[in-house]
Amino acid sequence: MDDLKQKYLSRIADAADEAALEDIRLAAVGKKGEVALKMRELGKMSPEERQTAGPALNALKDEINSALAAKKEALMDAALDERLRGEWLDVTLPGRARPMGTIHPISQVTEEVTAIFADMGFSVAEGPQIDTDWYNFDALNIPGHHPARAEMDTFYMHRAEGDDRPPHVLRTHTSPVQIRHMEKHGAPCRIIAPGRVYRADYDQTHTPMFNQVEGLAIDRDISMANLKWVLEEFFAAFFEVDGIKTRFRASHFPFTEPSAEVDIQCSWVDGQLKIGEGDGWLEVLGSGMVHPHVLRSGGVDPEQWQGFAFGMGIDRIAMLKYGIPDLRAFFDSDLRWLRHYGFASLDVPTLHGGLSR
Numbered sequence: 001m002d003d004l005k006q007k008y009l010s011r012i013a014d015a016a017d018e019a020a021l022e023d024i025r026l027a028a029v030g031k032k033g034e035v036a037l038k039m040r041e042l043g044k045m046s047p048e049e050r051q052t053a054g055p056a057l058n059a060l061k062d063e064i065n066s067a068l069a070a071k072k073e074a075l076m077d078a079a080l081d082e083r084l085r086g087e088w089l090d091v092t093l094p095g096r097a098r099p100m101g102t103i104h105p106i107s108q109v110t111e112e113v114t115a116i117f118a119d120m121g122f123s124v125a126e127g128p129q130i131d132t133d134w135y136n137f138d139a140l141n142i143p144g145h146h147p148a149r150a151e152m153d154t155f156y157m158h159r160a161e162g163d164d165r166p167p168h169v170l171r172t173h174t175s176p177v178q179i180r181h182m183e184k185h186g187a188p189c190r191i192i193a194p195g196r197v198y199r200a201d202y203d204q205t206h207t208p209m210f211n212q213v214e215g216l217a218i219d220r221d222i223s224m225a226n227l228k229w230v231l232e233e234f235f236a237a238f239f240e241v242d243g244i245k246t247r248f249r250a251s252h253f254p255f256t257e258p259s260a261e262v263d264i265q266c267s268w269v270d271g272q273l274k275i276g277e278g279d280g281w282l283e284v285l286g287s288g289m290v291h292p293h294v295l296r297s298g299g300v301d302p303e304q305w306q307g308f309a310f311g312m313g314i315d316r317i318a319m320l321k322y323g324i325p326d327l328r329a330f331f332d333s334d335l336r337w338l339r340h341y342g343f344a345s346l347d348v349p350t351l352h353g354g355l356s357r
């Protein structure tokens with residue numbers, strides 16, 4: 001019995017893991033283990049022998065069981081220690097700089113434009129990017145034969161033969177939002193409508209998708225003077241130059257009468273463009289008094305209401321303000337470009353907090 005005890009206690013002490021320990025348990029105190037076999041021999045003993053051997057065997061069994069339990073606990077502790085050592089983390093290390101996304105200049109400038117016009121009482125309206133040719137052209141006084149219709153390089157949606165739904169186009173400008181807004185809300189109104197527009201054109205200053213912002217103000221006694229004041233306020237705030245000069249050139253758009261193209265003051269010094277100084281001019285938008293046909297298309301009575309409208313390229317004013325040379329790069333998704341020209345995500349432009357700082 002002493003041999004058995006020595007054998008198993010030393011094996012238990014040497015067991016490397018819980019599986020080895022289980023093998024030892026089965027061999028020693030399992031149903032067919034060595035101690036059980038010895039117990040069976042009790043039956044063949046004399047009553048006297050049995051009286052000493054019985055309790056001794058039970059004591060041996062208890063001793064082996066508690067050695068097994070103690071070893072098992074020790075193995076679990078060791079495993080836990082090992083795991084804690086492996087998963088150890090130095091919380092005093094400085095944080096690693098993580099690559100962060102930036103706000104695209106188009107989004108930033110759209111926010112800036114919105115903040116400035118909101119301050120002048122304009123709200124933001126939206127319209128679909130796929131629209132009928134009626135909203136995109138006819139309602140804006142551009143009939144089927146009008147040359148502007150060809151000049152717009154329009155993308156038409158495919159129509160299967162025999163499909164007689166009205167033709168749909170990718171809107172070529174944000175002007176159709178004027179009609180949709182008037183139809184829904186009538187007059188008076190004061191809105192801007194920023195968004196994507198599409199034309200089949202591609203070079204350094206043209207991309208097939210680009211961004212415009214439309215403006216529309218309708219009331220009973222609106223004039224070109226109101227248009228001029230609003231635009232000058234806008235340019236002064238946007239380019240952060242007080243008293244920036246504008247130039248209104250007579251022009252023609254089917255949806256306005258009279259119409260004007262608007263230039264802002266600029267200078268070219270050593271090949272560097274500066275906005276709001278000097279005696280050069282840069283064209284930035286089209287505008288005018290809303291044509292009576294257009295008011296009528298939107299269900300607004302031109303005998304009672306009048307208004308001004310304008311349309312401006314968001315990408316273009318973004319390029320001017322932030323010195324971005326090539327329009328095509330706006331839509332290339334080049335990470336180096338995005339990191340260079342992008343804006344920090346928490347710098348939301350407001351008039352009081354600063355538009356672009």
Ligand code: DAH
Binds near residue numbers: 172174285286288310
């Ligand atoms: N829709 C014109 C364009 O895309 C821009 C424009 C000109 C809009 C004059 C207007 C406007 O509202 O009055 O070229």
